[in-house]
Structure formats: C-alpha cells, structure tokens
Amino acid sequence: MRLHRIRLRDFRGVHDREVSLAEHGVTVLQGDNEVGKTSTLVALDLLFDAADSSRRAEIRAAQPAGVDAGPEVEAEVSTGPYRFVYRKRWLRRPRTELHVTAPAPEQLTGADAHARVAAILDETMDRALWRGLRVEQNSVVGQADLGGQDALTRALDRAASGPGASRADPSADDGLIERAAEELRRYRTPSGRATGELRAAEVRLADAEAEEVRCRAALEAVERDVAARDRLDADAAALKARKHAHTAEVTGLEDTWAALQSRLREVDAARQHAVLARERADAARERRETRDSLVAALEDDADTAARAAEAVAAHEAEHAGARDERDARRAADTAARARAGEARRAADAAERAVSAARDRAELADLSERLRRVDEAAAGLAAAERALAASTVDADDLDELEDLARDVVRAEAARDAAAARVELAVPADAGELTVVVDGETVVLAPGGSHTLPVAGSRALSLPGVLDVRVTPGLDDAGRDDAVRERSRALAEACEDLGVADLEAARAARRDAEDAARRADEHRAALARELAGHGDAPALRAARDAARTRLPDDGTSATSVDVTPVDVTSVDVTSVDVTSADVTELRAAADTARADAEDAAHRADEADAACRSAEDTVREADTRAAVLAERAAEARHAHTRRLEELDAARAAEPDATLAEAESTRLARARDAEREHEAMAAALADDDPDTVEARVLNARAVAERLAGEGARLEREHAETTGRLQAAGLAGWHDQLAAAELELDAAVREHAAVARRAAAARRLHETLTRHRERVRRSYVAPFRAQVERLARIVFGPSLALEIDEDLRITHRTLDGTTVPFGALSSGAQEQLGLCARLACAALVDPSEGVPVVIDDALGHSDPDRLSRLGAVFTAATSAHGAAQVVVLTCTPERYHGIGAATVVPLAPSRRPGERAASERSGPEVVRVAEDTPAATPGTVLDLPRAPRAG
Amino acid sequence: MRFVHTADWQLGMTRRILGARPPKEAGGLTGEAQARFAEARLDAVRALGQIADAQGAAFVLVCGDVFESNLVGPDVVARACEALGSFRTPVLLLPGNHDPADAACVLRRPDFVRRCPAHVRVLDTPGVHEIAPGVEVVAAPWRSKHPLTDLVGEQLAALEPAPAGTLRVLAGHGELDVLDPDDDEPARIRRDGVLAALADGRVHYAALGDRHSVWTDAVDDRIRHAGTPEVTDFDEVDPGHVLVVDLDERAARVTTETVGRWRFVRHDAALDTDADLDALDARLAALPDKERTAVRLALVGTLSLRQRSRLDDLLAGHGLAFAAVEVVEQHSDLATVPDDADLHELDLHGFAADAASELFAAAAPAEGTGDAESRDALRLLHRLVGSPR
Structure with missing residues (x-):
C-alpha cells in the first residue's frame, strides 16, 4: 500500500489540510506540537477501520470543539493493482465515498464503499504488518512483533527459497495454527494438564469406576452372604450331630467320676483322722515338756532370789559410807559459811571506815574554805565601805590638781613680780629659828631661805625680832589673785570634803587601794566558792558533810572489831589526810578480797555437800530397788513353787510321760492307714478322669457356644x-456398569481427539518453526546490513524464530537485546522495521510510519541512522517511510528525505490575525511538478461536498 | 389341558448398548432407551397374560429367570407384580439360574411376597406340585447359582409314572446337553433322561427355560424351550414368543404367539467405496420401528478420510432415530487411509502443507496398520481447514 495524499477537514485542531507524500523513500512531516501530525495517523486508521456511522470515542474526540461539522478524512491510496480515493465523514451528515480509478473505474458509497475498501485491503495488504511497522509517539522503539506477518513471511519465504520458487500462497496463515491451538486448549491447559472435555471425561471415568467397584463390592458381599447362609445351615446340622454324640460320652465319664469322688472323700476322712491323732500326740508331748520347763524355771527363780539378797547386802556398806561423807560435808559447809560471813562483815567495816575518812576530809576542807570565804567577805565589805566613803574620784582630783596648778602659777607670777625676802644666816652664826607667817623655819648656818613677798608676811625671830613685810599695791593685786585661786582651791576641797589637795590625793589613793582590795577579796571568794556557787551552798555542803559523819564516839567503838591494820588509822581524827584514806582503801580492798575468797570457799563447800547428798539419795534409791527386786524374786519363787506343786498334784510327772508314748503310737497307726488308702486311689488315676470330665464339660459348653454363634x-x-x-x-450395578462403559468409551474418544489435537498442533508448530528458522537468515542479513551502518562492521545479530533480535554482538561482545541501552534498542528496532519494509514485496509493502521516535539516539547515531533510512529506501520500488517529527534535526541526516513542513491550519475566524486566507494545502507529489516536494501550496478550497 | 409355556422374562435387565443414564440427569438409574426397554419387558408379560386369559389357559408356566437377578430393586419387583396382576390365569414361577431359591431369592423376598397377586405360585421347592385336579407340575428349581447336579434328572429319577388321568408337566431350567455339550458343566440336563421320562409317562411335557431362542427337540417335540418373550441380545434366534400348549397324555399341540416388540439387529457390511456407504445408509433407513431397534454393525473395509467423515456423520444421524447404533470394534476391521484426494482437498501450502504431508505419511498403512493418532490429527486438520477463519 502506498499513500499519495491525505486530506483532513474539521479533524481535531485541523481545519482543512491536505498533505501529499513522496511515493517512494522517506517523507518527513515536520511541524510544531499540536500542529496535527499524529492526527493524520489517527485519521488514516479511522478512515480504514471505522464505518461512517460509528460514534467511537476516537471519532467523538476527533470532532473539532465548538464547530457544527463532522470530522472528514480523504485519502488517495494505491495498493496492489488498485488505486482509489476514499473519503469518509462522521457524526454530522455521515458519508462514505469511494472512487476507484484503477484497474477499473468504480464508484461506491456508504456501507458498500466501506466493505469494498476492506476487501481490497485484505486482498492486497498485510494489515498486521501495517501496525507492526509503526512506531507510535512517545513509545520506546522496541521490537516489532514481526513473526507471523504474512507479507513478511512471504518475503522471507521467497528469500529463503530463492527467486522463482515463490509459492503463491494466500492461505498459509497463522489462523490454522491458532485454531489448532484452540482445539488443543479444549482438552489441555498450556502446561499439559487435562481440562474441559478431557478433564470431565477423566472425572466421569474415575467416578464411574469407583461407583462400579462400590456396587460390585456390595453385590459380592450379598453373594458371600448367600453362600454364608448355606454354609451356616450345613454347620448347624453338623453341630447338632456332634452334640448328640458328645452327650453320650459325657454321661459315661460323669459316672466314673462320681465313683472316684466318693473314694476320694474316704481317703480324705482317713487323712483327717491321722492328722488328728498326730495332733493329740503332739499335745501330750507338749504337756510333758511344759512340766520339765516348769521345774527348770523354779530353779532359776531360786537363783535369782539369792542373787538379789546378795546385792542388797553388798549395797548396804556403800550406802553407809555415803551418809558419812555427807555429814562431813555438811559440817565443812557450815564452817565455811561462818567464815565467809565474818570476812564479809570485816570488809563492810573497812568500807565504812574509808567512807567516814573521806567525809571527814571533805568536812575539814569545806570548813576551811568557809572560813576563808567569811574573811574574804568581811574584807570585801570593808573595802567597799572605804570605797563608798571616798568622795574624790579621778576627775575631782584632776580638777583639784588643775586648781592647785593655777594657784602655783598665780603664786609664781606673784612671786616673780614680788619682792623677795632672803633670809641668810651667816655661816659663823648658829642655827637660827625663824617663824615665817606663823611657821617655824629652821635655818642652818650658811643656809638661806627666800620668801616671796606677795602679801603681807610676818617674820619673826622669836624673841629677837618681828619683821612685817607688806607688799605694794601691785603686789597686792597679785597676791589677791593668788588668794582668789587658793580660795577656789579651798572651796573645791571643801566641796569634796577634803582638807586640801594632798588630802584629796590621799583620799584618792585610799579609794584605789580599797578597790584593789575589794578585787582581791572577790577573786578569793570566787576561788573558794568554785564548784559550789555561793557561800550558802558551800555552807549547806559543809553541813551535809557534817551530818554524814557519825557520831564520833560510836564510830570509834564500832571499829574495834575491824582488822588490826584498819584500826591503826584514827578515823575520828579530824585531820584525816588523803594518804590515810588511801591506806584505808587498800585495807578495805584486801578485806573485800578475803570476803570473796571466803564466800567462794563456802560455795564450794556447799556444792560438795549437795553432791554428797545426791550420792546419798542415789544410794537410797538403789537400796530400795534392790530390796524390791529381792522381794520380787522371792515372791516369784514362791509362786512357781506353788504352781509346780499344783501341777504335780493334778498330774504326776509319770502320768504325763505315759500319755505321751501312748498317743504317739496311735498317731503312727492312723497315718499308715491313710497312706495305704491314698496309694490305692492313686492307682485308679483320678487326675486323668477328672481332666477328661472337665474337658468333656468344656466341649459341651463350646458346642453350645458354637450353636449360639451359628x-x-x-x-x-x-x-x-x-x-x-x-x-x-x-440394578445399581447394572447402571454403574453402563455408566462405566459409557465413560470408558467417552474417555477413549475424547482422549483420542485430544491426542489428535496435540499431534496436529505439535506437527504444525514444528513445521512452522522449521520454516521460520529458514526465514531467519535472510531477515538477519537485511537487518545486519542496515544495523552495520549504525554500529560498524563488527556487528552480528542473533534472531529467533519469531524474528525477534535476541542478542547483539559488537566487537566480539555479545549482549542480550533487553540489556542494551534504550538508544541501541531503538536503533535496532528501527533497523528491523526498515529491513522488513525493504524485504517485503513492493506490491505488498506498507508504509513504515515513525511518529517522532529516536529521542534516545545521539547526534552521531542519528546521522548514521539517516544513512540507514537512505539505504533502506534507495532500491527501486522501495517502501514508503513517513516520519512525523517536531524536532526535524533528528532527521536531517536522511539524504533522500522529502521534508514537508506543517503549519497550523486554523479556521478562518481563528486566524483573523493571519494574512493568509483560503485552505492550506501541502502537496508533495511528482504529479505537481510546479512545486518541489516539501513546499506548501495554497490551493483554492473546494466547496464542501454534501 | 391348555397352558402357556414361557421363560426368561429377565425383568430388571439393562443392556449396555442402550446407553447409560445421561450424566447429571436426576431420577432413575437408566436412560431413556433403557427405560423403554424395561417397559417393553413388562408389556410382554401383560401381553402373554392376556393371551392366556383369552385362550382359557389353565396356567402360565414360567420356566426360570423371571427376574434378571435376585438383587433387583423393589421398583422392579413392584412393577413385575403389577404386570402379573393384570391377568387372571394362575402363574407358576420357577426359580432359575438368575433368581435361584437361595437365601436371597427374590421370589421369597418380603416385598415380592407382599405384592404378589394371589394367582401366582412360586415353585421354589423341588418335586411334584398339584396345580389342579389331574394336573401336576414337576418342579426342578435352582437352589443356588452353581448346582452340582442335573436338577431335572434328579427330579425325574425320583418319579413314579403319573397316575392315570393326571397330566404332568416338567418345569426345568437349563441347557440340554445336546445344545451345549460342555462336559465340565455338571448341571447340564441329560436329554436321555427326559426322553425316557416322556416315554414311560412319568411326565407328559418338558417345559424348559434358559435358552432365549425358541427350540424344539427333534426326537420328541414335547421337549421345548419357549425362548424369551422380549429380545435380550443380538445372537438370539427368533425371540419374542410364548408357547400355547394343548396337552394330553399322548401329544402336545403347540402354537407360537408373538408378544415381543423390540428387535436387536446385527449387520455386517464391507465398506470400501461411496456406494458401500450408500448401501449401508439405505439399509439402516429401511429398518422399521427404529425406536425399538438396536443395531450392531460389524464393518470391514478401507475408507478415505472424507469417506470416514461421511460414515461418522451417517452413523450419528441414524443413531438419533434408533434405540441404539453401535459399531462393534472386535468384529470390525475398518481402516481409514487418507488418499491424495484428501491431501488436495485440504489445499494447504507452506509449512502447513509440510505438516499435513508428514501426517499423511504417518497415517498411511504402508508400515503395518498406520498411526491412528496421525489419522485423527489429519481428520482434525480436515475439519479445521474446512471451518471458516
């Protein structure tokens, strides 16, 4: 199939655009995103696949938004011998038109046109290959599923068979294998397990077998029961006969056994008689032996009584010794106890002496200290009185001193200013007495005495002369100051109660002395009162000590009994010293040790005494026991004697012996008789008879049991x-057998069909694989030719029977296809498609459409891929290759490419801004020589049909 | 004295050829053909009862195998009793090898005893039974499935000649030694003994059962097998009758009445050409009462793939009309050999042609019988190519 031109009107975003394609080689449709590249592909698919009445989602999606117009697609196509223009419009005024121009003109519309195109395409083109050689946008260029593509298969078939051997073969299709596989799937899962009919047949067979076995078993069980019933009847009859015969045998045996049993009873009576006689003989013997032992016991008792009496006597001496010992111990104990008491009293006296001595010492000390305290208190009181009497304190004295100094200064000033009267005695004169102002002054020869004349002064040599010296006026003033000062001094002294400064000073000194003394007394008081607080407490302590002391007289007499060393100390002496106390203490300690020693000895003596008493008590007890034993022995002997006497009185010893011998003889007779009878019985073998009787009874029982069982x-x-x-x-078995038979037949038939299906599928598959293997070589040669342009001459490929590339070997390194990089996979996938396109017969070929692939290839590889494109499409009549891209640089390397740029095709209203008007027509075709391929031509838009 | 001699009712019998119950069908144990076949056996009983009533027979003597087994279900027993109750003539039932008078004997079973009509009498004890004044039946019932003696001979040996004016009919079950000379079988009926008993007047008629075909002794026509009243197998000769016997002390006049309506037909055919197939087709088409007819085919010959397919279609088509159509494998030798026409008809090319050629080669009978699996595969291929894509 070749596409010449495609026109889209009101298809998605495309308003009206016609694109013409180069008839051979590569056409690159380049344009920006959303310009309508992919829409072109979608439009082609819809044109061929969808009837004009279809409202499929793709068609609804193809309707342009907001426009009341149905999408319309028109294509001019040549395929095989046909060339036709085919146009379809959907949704709005749907319409289909077909104009066949070659080989014979033909005009069809509507469903006829659709059917005719489908027929033409089916006849001339491999539609699976058409899809297989397409690379969708945004999908990784992987491997195309090329195995089983009729056109390619035929091409490879030609290549494999060599030219000229081509088989025109419209029916060697995959459908046959698929139907064979389907047939096989009716019976077996892909893994080979039975399924469907075969499984059902197997289940039915198994069920039927089980049911048949069950019914047969049941039937056989019934038959066994029937046979068992017959056998049981026969057994019952036989048993009856045996029972009858056995009854006679049992009767005979029972009679014999009854006779034997009466004899057995006789033997038993004889045996019992013998046993009785023997018992009596034994009794006689025992009586005699009892008598003998009684006699012996009597003798033993006599011995025992004698030994007990001896023991009592022997113990008596021992007993007396113990008592003596005890008495001695008691005396010793009493003495020791007396001694211990004395020692304790002496120790107590010594203790008391020590205590009294210590108390007296303490009393003396306390009395002394009390005396000193009294002295100190008296001193302190005196000192304090003196102190209180003193009127001059330190400040007063200082004031007086200051006043005195003022007087002196005043006097000095007066004197300095005043005339002096110098009294001199001539050396040769004798001593002279002068009275100055009433005072007598003795002047030695040669001596002098100066007198300042501050006032009027009177000198007198008694008897000789009276001199009156009177100062002048000035001097008098000065003298008045002195007097004033003196008067102040005197007044101050008077205030203080002292005569003058000296007196004040003396008073001051006295006061300080008194204070010092008071301090001393206070210190003495504190010293003496240390430990007692104050004087009354001390006094109380002394009184307490005094009361503790015993009356002197009694104390002295009570100490008379104390040991000598203690009495030597005069405890009554008031002048007890510490040495005396120490001495007394040592004596007391000694006395105490002596007392303890004595007490210890007394305890020992007491213990010894108690031990002796225990011994005596034990001896008493033992004596009592021995006495009792002796009494008992005597008593026993007496009783035994009485017993023996009584026994002898009843039955003398001689009688006993005689009875013994008589009875022994009788017992022996009886035993002999029993033995004889038993031996006679044993000869008749009663055991065997008994065993037989028992057995016969058991047999009868068993027969009865068997009868019951039967x-x-x-x-x-x-x-x-x-x-x-x-x-x-x-009936059930018959049905089961029928079912089993039917199941067996069905299973055989189904299994046979299943085997046939498997065989056919296996054979077909094997042959197809073989053929495919032969296809691999030419396919691989073509792919490798193209791929070496990309990868270099060292490339080698491995291709499996499904024409998939499994491994690539480059420079000696083999890598699985799946492990190759995305780019390498893409490049190999492209090479495979182009190789396929190059291989397929031009009349059967389909365009290879590549929608913006090769996104994974680098620039170098891209340029090499360009060479691949060229090489794949260079041959005459080579395949048509259409590349859609928005990145044209990817395909710049394709030398022989025809490039068709696409621009947006908008509705007139939408492109008001554009200067262009009229429909946009992109035409690249050799039948328009005016335009070079790849140019966009604006053609006048044809008026819309219909 | 007139009585009806019959035997081998085989009530409760099923036949494999009539097919199994269709899978998953609820209800009874048997399929449609089986059910109709069972009904036919009861119809035969009713028919012979009507004959007996109509012809004033003194009794109907059933010489063994009334039931197919002692272990038939209560439904079979109940329906048998209903059929027996549809006529008035007294019926004498003799236990045979299928329903021996052992511990499980159906004729003594509570369900049979309870439903059994009053005019039915079970001859489960051996010896002479007086049926009516001047009429005695000497019964030789089977006591177990494997008797160790000639039961009939035993009974005859113990007999005195019949009193004057008394007619005696021997009722036995088993093959005569002349019909099946099997020395190892101790229960064979000694024909000499029967002939002697007839000759010296100990009995006047020997009514036998067990053989499903009608048979009359060549020496003394008073020794007879009545055959089964309704066919049970393909190898039976002229089944479907009862004997109406007019007996006196010297002779028996026997008329044969037909009561059976089913047919078991065996057909042997050689199939090599399309004409042979046509003939077979025509032959089957011509058979009457197809719904009550079971056909067993033994086919010999060599067919091509296409012919084999035609044969399969043909048999499947007739199978819808007949009670059963069966090709019995052990008596057939039908080879399917693909020929070149088959190969060309396939019109295969490429690897498919190669595959077909391989299968043809494997299927060819050149080496021995050829490969049945590859022939099946070829037939499948034929079908797949013929079917639309």
Whole structure:
C-alpha cells in the first residue's frame, strides 16, 4: 500500500489540510506540537477501520470543539493493482465515498464503499504488518512483533527459497495454527494438564469406576452372604450331630467320676483322722515338756532370789559410807559459811571506815574554805565601805590638781613680780629659828631661805625680832589673785570634803587601794566558792558533810572489831589526810578480797555437800530397788513353787510321760492307714478322669457356644440379605456398569481427539518453526546490513524464530537485546522495521510510519541512522517511510528525505490575525511538478461536498 | 389341558448398548432407551397374560429367570407384580439360574411376597406340585447359582409314572446337553433322561427355560424351550414368543404367539467405496420401528478420510432415530487411509502443507496398520481447514 495524499477537514485542531507524500523513500512531516501530525495517523486508521456511522470515542474526540461539522478524512491510496480515493465523514451528515480509478473505474458509497475498501485491503495488504511497522509517539522503539506477518513471511519465504520458487500462497496463515491451538486448549491447559472435555471425561471415568467397584463390592458381599447362609445351615446340622454324640460320652465319664469322688472323700476322712491323732500326740508331748520347763524355771527363780539378797547386802556398806561423807560435808559447809560471813562483815567495816575518812576530809576542807570565804567577805565589805566613803574620784582630783596648778602659777607670777625676802644666816652664826607667817623655819648656818613677798608676811625671830613685810599695791593685786585661786582651791576641797589637795590625793589613793582590795577579796571568794556557787551552798555542803559523819564516839567503838591494820588509822581524827584514806582503801580492798575468797570457799563447800547428798539419795534409791527386786524374786519363787506343786498334784510327772508314748503310737497307726488308702486311689488315676470330665464339660459348653454363634450369624446374615434385597444392588450395578462403559468409551474418544489435537498442533508448530528458522537468515542479513551502518562492521545479530533480535554482538561482545541501552534498542528496532519494509514485496509493502521516535539516539547515531533510512529506501520500488517529527534535526541526516513542513491550519475566524486566507494545502507529489516536494501550496478550497 | 409355556422374562435387565443414564440427569438409574426397554419387558408379560386369559389357559408356566437377578430393586419387583396382576390365569414361577431359591431369592423376598397377586405360585421347592385336579407340575428349581447336579434328572429319577388321568408337566431350567455339550458343566440336563421320562409317562411335557431362542427337540417335540418373550441380545434366534400348549397324555399341540416388540439387529457390511456407504445408509433407513431397534454393525473395509467423515456423520444421524447404533470394534476391521484426494482437498501450502504431508505419511498403512493418532490429527486438520477463519 502506498499513500499519495491525505486530506483532513474539521479533524481535531485541523481545519482543512491536505498533505501529499513522496511515493517512494522517506517523507518527513515536520511541524510544531499540536500542529496535527499524529492526527493524520489517527485519521488514516479511522478512515480504514471505522464505518461512517460509528460514534467511537476516537471519532467523538476527533470532532473539532465548538464547530457544527463532522470530522472528514480523504485519502488517495494505491495498493496492489488498485488505486482509489476514499473519503469518509462522521457524526454530522455521515458519508462514505469511494472512487476507484484503477484497474477499473468504480464508484461506491456508504456501507458498500466501506466493505469494498476492506476487501481490497485484505486482498492486497498485510494489515498486521501495517501496525507492526509503526512506531507510535512517545513509545520506546522496541521490537516489532514481526513473526507471523504474512507479507513478511512471504518475503522471507521467497528469500529463503530463492527467486522463482515463490509459492503463491494466500492461505498459509497463522489462523490454522491458532485454531489448532484452540482445539488443543479444549482438552489441555498450556502446561499439559487435562481440562474441559478431557478433564470431565477423566472425572466421569474415575467416578464411574469407583461407583462400579462400590456396587460390585456390595453385590459380592450379598453373594458371600448367600453362600454364608448355606454354609451356616450345613454347620448347624453338623453341630447338632456332634452334640448328640458328645452327650453320650459325657454321661459315661460323669459316672466314673462320681465313683472316684466318693473314694476320694474316704481317703480324705482317713487323712483327717491321722492328722488328728498326730495332733493329740503332739499335745501330750507338749504337756510333758511344759512340766520339765516348769521345774527348770523354779530353779532359776531360786537363783535369782539369792542373787538379789546378795546385792542388797553388798549395797548396804556403800550406802553407809555415803551418809558419812555427807555429814562431813555438811559440817565443812557450815564452817565455811561462818567464815565467809565474818570476812564479809570485816570488809563492810573497812568500807565504812574509808567512807567516814573521806567525809571527814571533805568536812575539814569545806570548813576551811568557809572560813576563808567569811574573811574574804568581811574584807570585801570593808573595802567597799572605804570605797563608798571616798568622795574624790579621778576627775575631782584632776580638777583639784588643775586648781592647785593655777594657784602655783598665780603664786609664781606673784612671786616673780614680788619682792623677795632672803633670809641668810651667816655661816659663823648658829642655827637660827625663824617663824615665817606663823611657821617655824629652821635655818642652818650658811643656809638661806627666800620668801616671796606677795602679801603681807610676818617674820619673826622669836624673841629677837618681828619683821612685817607688806607688799605694794601691785603686789597686792597679785597676791589677791593668788588668794582668789587658793580660795577656789579651798572651796573645791571643801566641796569634796577634803582638807586640801594632798588630802584629796590621799583620799584618792585610799579609794584605789580599797578597790584593789575589794578585787582581791572577790577573786578569793570566787576561788573558794568554785564548784559550789555561793557561800550558802558551800555552807549547806559543809553541813551535809557534817551530818554524814557519825557520831564520833560510836564510830570509834564500832571499829574495834575491824582488822588490826584498819584500826591503826584514827578515823575520828579530824585531820584525816588523803594518804590515810588511801591506806584505808587498800585495807578495805584486801578485806573485800578475803570476803570473796571466803564466800567462794563456802560455795564450794556447799556444792560438795549437795553432791554428797545426791550420792546419798542415789544410794537410797538403789537400796530400795534392790530390796524390791529381792522381794520380787522371792515372791516369784514362791509362786512357781506353788504352781509346780499344783501341777504335780493334778498330774504326776509319770502320768504325763505315759500319755505321751501312748498317743504317739496311735498317731503312727492312723497315718499308715491313710497312706495305704491314698496309694490305692492313686492307682485308679483320678487326675486323668477328672481332666477328661472337665474337658468333656468344656466341649459341651463350646458346642453350645458354637450353636449360639451359628444362630446369631444366621440371624445376622438373614437380616443383611433382607436389607440387601431392598437395596436393588443388581440394578445399581447394572447402571454403574453402563455408566462405566459409557465413560470408558467417552474417555477413549475424547482422549483420542485430544491426542489428535496435540499431534496436529505439535506437527504444525514444528513445521512452522522449521520454516521460520529458514526465514531467519535472510531477515538477519537485511537487518545486519542496515544495523552495520549504525554500529560498524563488527556487528552480528542473533534472531529467533519469531524474528525477534535476541542478542547483539559488537566487537566480539555479545549482549542480550533487553540489556542494551534504550538508544541501541531503538536503533535496532528501527533497523528491523526498515529491513522488513525493504524485504517485503513492493506490491505488498506498507508504509513504515515513525511518529517522532529516536529521542534516545545521539547526534552521531542519528546521522548514521539517516544513512540507514537512505539505504533502506534507495532500491527501486522501495517502501514508503513517513516520519512525523517536531524536532526535524533528528532527521536531517536522511539524504533522500522529502521534508514537508506543517503549519497550523486554523479556521478562518481563528486566524483573523493571519494574512493568509483560503485552505492550506501541502502537496508533495511528482504529479505537481510546479512545486518541489516539501513546499506548501495554497490551493483554492473546494466547496464542501454534501 | 391348555397352558402357556414361557421363560426368561429377565425383568430388571439393562443392556449396555442402550446407553447409560445421561450424566447429571436426576431420577432413575437408566436412560431413556433403557427405560423403554424395561417397559417393553413388562408389556410382554401383560401381553402373554392376556393371551392366556383369552385362550382359557389353565396356567402360565414360567420356566426360570423371571427376574434378571435376585438383587433387583423393589421398583422392579413392584412393577413385575403389577404386570402379573393384570391377568387372571394362575402363574407358576420357577426359580432359575438368575433368581435361584437361595437365601436371597427374590421370589421369597418380603416385598415380592407382599405384592404378589394371589394367582401366582412360586415353585421354589423341588418335586411334584398339584396345580389342579389331574394336573401336576414337576418342579426342578435352582437352589443356588452353581448346582452340582442335573436338577431335572434328579427330579425325574425320583418319579413314579403319573397316575392315570393326571397330566404332568416338567418345569426345568437349563441347557440340554445336546445344545451345549460342555462336559465340565455338571448341571447340564441329560436329554436321555427326559426322553425316557416322556416315554414311560412319568411326565407328559418338558417345559424348559434358559435358552432365549425358541427350540424344539427333534426326537420328541414335547421337549421345548419357549425362548424369551422380549429380545435380550443380538445372537438370539427368533425371540419374542410364548408357547400355547394343548396337552394330553399322548401329544402336545403347540402354537407360537408373538408378544415381543423390540428387535436387536446385527449387520455386517464391507465398506470400501461411496456406494458401500450408500448401501449401508439405505439399509439402516429401511429398518422399521427404529425406536425399538438396536443395531450392531460389524464393518470391514478401507475408507478415505472424507469417506470416514461421511460414515461418522451417517452413523450419528441414524443413531438419533434408533434405540441404539453401535459399531462393534472386535468384529470390525475398518481402516481409514487418507488418499491424495484428501491431501488436495485440504489445499494447504507452506509449512502447513509440510505438516499435513508428514501426517499423511504417518497415517498411511504402508508400515503395518498406520498411526491412528496421525489419522485423527489429519481428520482434525480436515475439519479445521474446512471451518471458516
């Protein structure tokens, strides 16, 4: 088939466009997205496949939006001997028109036209190949399913058979194998398991066999029961006969056995008689032996009594010794206890002496300290009184001193300013007494005495002369200041209650002394009162100590009994020293140790005494026991003696011996008689007779049991037979056999058909594989020729019977097809399609349509692929190849390509902005020489038909 | 004295050729043809009863095999009793080898005893039975399936000659030694003994059963097999009758009445040409009462694939009309040999032609019998090519 031109009107986004295609070689339709490239392909499919009445989803999708017009497609096609123009419109005023121009003109419309085109295409073209050689947009260029394509198969057949051997063969189709496979699938799953009819037949056969076996078994069981019933009847008769015979035998044996049994009883009586006699003999012997033992026991008792009396006597001495010992111990114990008491009292006295001494020492100490306290308190009181009496404190004194200094200064100032009176005594004169202002001044010879004249002063040599010195006025003033000052001083002194400064000073000194003394006394008080708080507490302590002390007189007498070393200390002495106490303490310790020692000895003595008493008590007890034993022994002896006497009185010893011998003789007789009778009986073999009787009885029992069993089985069998009769086993078995027979036949027939189907399918498949294998070589040669352009001369391919490339070998490296890169797969897939297109007979060939593929190939490979396109389409009558692309550079490498650019074809209203008007026609065809291929021609738009 | 002599009713019998119950069909144990066949056997009983009534027979004597088995179902028993009750003439039933008087004997079964009409009498004890004044039947019933003696001979040996004025009929079941000289079978009836008993007047007629074909002794025509009243197998000679016997002390006048309506037809045919097929077709088409006829074919010959297909179609077509059509394999020798015409008719090319050629080669009878599987495969190929794509 070759496409000459395609016209789309109101198809999807295309308003009206006609595209003409190069009849041979490659046509590249290039245009932007949505320009309607893929629509062209879809339109072709719809044109050939969909009737004008169809409202398939693809057709509805093809209707342009918002336009009241049905999509319309027109194509001019040549295929085989035919050339025709075919037009279809859907949805709105649907219409189909066919104009066949060759080989004979023909005009058809409607369904006739559709049917005619379908017939022409079926006759002349391989529609499966048409789809197989197409590469859809956006799909990876994989392997086309080329195996089983009729046209290719025929081409390969020609190639395989060589030229001239071509078989015109319209029917060697895949449908046959498919039908054979379908036939096989009726019987077996692809994995070979039985299914469908065959499975049903197998199931039916198995069921029928099982049912037949079941019914046959049941029937045979009934037949066995029938036979069993016969046998049971026979057995019952035989049993009856045996029972009869056996009854006679049993009767005879029972009689014999009864006779033997009476003899057995006699023997048994004799045996019992012998046993009785023997028992009596034994009794006589035992009585005699009892008497003997009684006599012996009497002697034993006498011995025992004698030994007990001896033991009592022997114990008496031991007993007396123990008592003596005990008395001695008691005396010792009493003495030890007295001694211990004395020692304890001495120790107590010593303790008391020590305590009294210590108390006295303490009393003395306390009294001394109390005395000192009293002294200190008195001193302190005196000092405090003095202190209180003192009126001059330190500040007063300082003031007085200041006043005194003022006086001095005033005097000095007066004196300095005043006239002095110097009294000098000539060295040769004697001592001279002068009274100055009432004071006597003695002047040694050569000595002098200066007197300042601050006031009026009076000098007098008693008896000799009175001199009055009176200062001038100035001097008097000065002297007044002095006097004033002195008067102030005197007033101050008077205020203080002292005569003058010296007195004040003395008073001050006294006060300080008193304070010092008071401090001393206070310290002494504190020292003496340490540990007691205050004087009353101390006094109380002393009184307590004094009361603790015993009255001196009694104390002295009570110590008389104390040991010598203690009495040497005068405990009454008030002047007890610590050494004395220590001495007393040592004496007390010694006395205490002595007392403890004595007590210990007393305890020991007590223990010894108690032990001795225990011993005595034991001896008492033992004496009692021994006495009791002796009494018992005596008593026993007495009783035994009485017993023996009584026994002898009843039966003298001689009588006993005689009875013993008599009875022994009788017993022996009886035993002999029994043995004789038993031996006689044993000769008649009663055991055997008994065994036979028992056996005969058992046999009778067994026969009875067997009879019961036979009856039971008879009843059971009869019951089963009655039930079986109603079950109709014959009918069931007959039906089962019929079913089995039918199932066997059906299964055989189905199995035979299944085997035939398998055989046919297997044979057909095998032959097709063989043929396909022969197809592989020419196909591979063609693919390799093209693929080497892309991959280089070292390329080799492996291709299976389904004409799929399985492996690629390049430079000696073999890789499975599926492991190749997407690009390499794409390139090989393209080569395979182009090879196919190149192989197929031009009259049967179909266009190879590639919708924007080769997205995975690099520029170098793309340019090489261009060469592949050229090589595949260069031969005369080579296949038509249509490439749709929006990336034309991918296909620039195709030398012989006819390029057709496509522009959007919009409705007139939509392209108001465009200057162009009228329908857009793209025409590339040799019948329009005015236009070179690949140019777009605007043709006047034909008026719409219809 | 007139009585009806019959035997081998074989009630409850099924025949394999009549097919199995269709799978999954609910209800009875048998298919449609089987059911009609069973009904026919009961019809035969009713028919012979009517004959007996109409002709004033003293009794109907059934010489064994009343039932196909002692273990027939209660439905078979019930229907048999109904058929027996459809006429008035007394009936004497003798246990035969199919229904021996053993522990499971159907003629003693409670369901039979309860339903059995009053005029029916079971001869399950051997010896002389007085049926009517002056009429005695000497019964030799089977007591088990495998008797070890000639039961009839035993009974005859114990007999005195019949009293004057008394007619005695021997009722036996089994093959006469002259008909089936099998020395190993101890139960064969000694013909000499029967002849002697007839000759010295111990019995006056020997009514026998077991043989489904009618048979009369050549020496003494009072020794007879009545045959089955309704056909049971293909090898039976003239079945479907009962004997109406007019007996006196010297002779028996026997008329044969037909009661059976079914036919079991065996046909042998040689098939080599289309003409042979035509003949077979015509032959089958000509058979009357096809719904009550079972056909067994033994076919010999060699057919091509096409002819074989035609034969299959032909037999399938007739099978719809007949009660049964069967090609019995063990007596047939029908080869299907594909010929060149078959091959050309296939009109195959390419590998399919190669495959067909291989199958033809395998199917050709050159080496022995050829390969049946490959012939089947070829026939399938034939069908597949013929079917539309």
